[in-house]
Amino acid sequence: MIHRLEREVPGKKFYSLGKICFTQKKITLDKVLTCLQKEKFEITIPNDTLARAQEAVQRMVEYS
Numbered sequence: 001m002i003h004r005l006e007r008e009v010p011g012k013k014f015y016s017l018g019k020i021c022f023t024q025k026k027i028t029l030d031k032v033l034t035c036l037q038k039e040k041f042e043i044t045i046p047n048d049t050l051a052r053a054q055e056a057v058q059r060m061v062e063y064s
Contacts (some may be wrong), residue, residue, distance in 0.1 A: 004028065 001024055002014045008029065035041055045053070 001025070001027070 002016055006012070024063050
């Protein structure tokens, strides 16, 4: 994802916080946009996972 972001947003530097998942390499901004526009897929997240993810996202926002 970092390499793709660097290509799509020249002049910005992105840093990895860990290893890159093979599946994540398949995700593009165009695919995300299409899924959102067509409401193609529904993802259900358990509440405990959601709470932990929200904490992680909040920490990322604090670092930015």
